Amino acid sequence: MSDWCTIESDPGVFTELIREIGVKGVAVEEIYSFDDVDLLENLKPIYGLIFLFKWTKDTEKRECLQYYDNELFFANQVITNACATQAILSVLLNLKDVEIGPELNNLKSFTADMDPQTKGYAIGESEKIKNVHNSFARPEPFMISNDKKSKKEGEAFHFITYIPFKGKLYELDGLQEGPILLGDCTGENWFEGARDEINKRIMK
Numbered sequence: 001m002s003d004w005c006t007i008e009s010d011p012g013v014f015t016e017l018i019r020e021i022g023v024k025g026v027a028v029e030e031i032y033s034f035d036d037v038d039l040l041e042n043l044k045p046i047y048g049l050i051f052l053f054k055w056t057k058d059t060e061k062r063e064c065l066q067y068y069d070n071e072l073f074f075a076n077q078v079i080t081n082a083c084a085t086q087a088i089l090s091v092l093l094n095l096k097d098v099e100i101g102p103e104l105n106n107l108k109s110f111t112a113d114m115d116p117q118t119k120g121y122a123i124g125e126s127e128k129i130k131n132v133h134n135s136f137a138r139p140e141p142f143m144i145s146n147d148k149k150s151k152k153e154g155e156a157f158h159f160i161t162y163i164p165f166k167g168k169l170y171e172l173d174g175l176q177e178g179p180i181l182l183g184d185c186t187g188e189n190w191f192e193g194a195r196d197e198i199n200k201r202i203m204k
Contacts (some may be wrong), residue, residue, distance in 0.1 A: 003034070003080070003081070004079050004080065004081045004124070004130060004133055004134060005081060005133070005134050005137040006135060007081075007084060007134075007137060007138055008136060008138050009052060009084070009135040009157070011027075011028040011029055011030045013136050014028035014084065014088060015027045015028045015082050016056045016131065016136070017085065017088070017132055017136060018088065018092070021101060021128065021129060021132050022100070022102060022103050022104065023092055023093065023098070023099070023101050024098075024099045024101070025098060025099065025103065026047065026092070026098060028088070029043055031043075034195045034198075036110065040191075041124065047095055047163070048090070048091035048094075048161055048162060048163040048164075049161070049162040049163075049194050049195075050087045050088065050159050050160070050162075051160050051161075051162065051193070051201070052157055052158070052159050053157065053158060053160075053201060053202075054157055054158075055156045055157060055158040056156075057065065062173070062176055064176050064177045064179065064180055065178045065179050065180070065181055066177075066178060068179055068181075069165070069166060070112070070113075071166075072166075072170065072179060073089075073093035073094050073108060073111075073119070074083045074090070074116050074119070074172055074178060074179045074201040075090075075116050075117075075119035075120040075122075075123055075174060076116045076117045076120040076174050076175075076177075077174025077175055078117060078120035078121055078124065079120065079123065081115070082133065082156055083174070084159050085123075085129065085133045086120075086123060086159075087161045087172075088184055089129075089161060090161035090163065090172040091161055091163055092104055093108050103128045107122065107123070107126060107129075108161065110122065116178060119185055120174065153174070158173075160172065160173040162182075162194035162198070164185050164186075164187065164190035167184060167185065167186070168181060168182075168183070168185060169182040169183055169184070169185040169190050169193045169194060170182065171197065182197055
């Protein structure tokens with residue numbers, strides 16, 4: 001499995017990435033505040049939230065589900081630098097009424113009975129997804145060096161996903177062992193539950 005590069009954290013990049021993978025009618029928008037009611041109203045329908053935060057080695061260990069709905073797509077992140085794309089896939093592969101295209105439909109069907117780690121490797125083996133991801137490589141001057149000094153001084157960031165699925169609100173974090181159940185929800189109130197959870201993390 002060849003390397004995946006670091007890509008820009010940019011909604012325009014993510015939207016084009018989604019389009020090139022073969023998904024129709026889905027765009028990524030950046031939210032700076034949950035208080036802008038008009039903006040949030042204009043973004044509907046909102047399929048999921050992706051939260052970017054600063055990762056540290058002492059990140060809180062969460063209580064994960066060992067047994068959950070087999071139709072919920074959850075994959076461990078086993079590929080370095082694939083974090084953003086995997087967070088996006090965690091939304092797309094759990095949608096019901098959106099045309100996600102042949103590549104993702106095949107991936108979802110192929111991995112249906114796999115465990116989370118194997119699903120993570122299956123993402124890494126998708127040449128289509130990897131090539132699209134790498135086509136948005138961050139410009140070289142902004143790449144983080146692999147030397148020890150840079151690793152010590154550099155900051156690591158991580159993407160996690162919040163989605164409603166069959167009346168439940170989930171947090172999907174590829175670095176955790178499984179999905180995290182946040183509680184019951186409806187199609188109308190799931191966003192508020194995800195917002196409250198994100199605000200709790202920001203406060204920490």
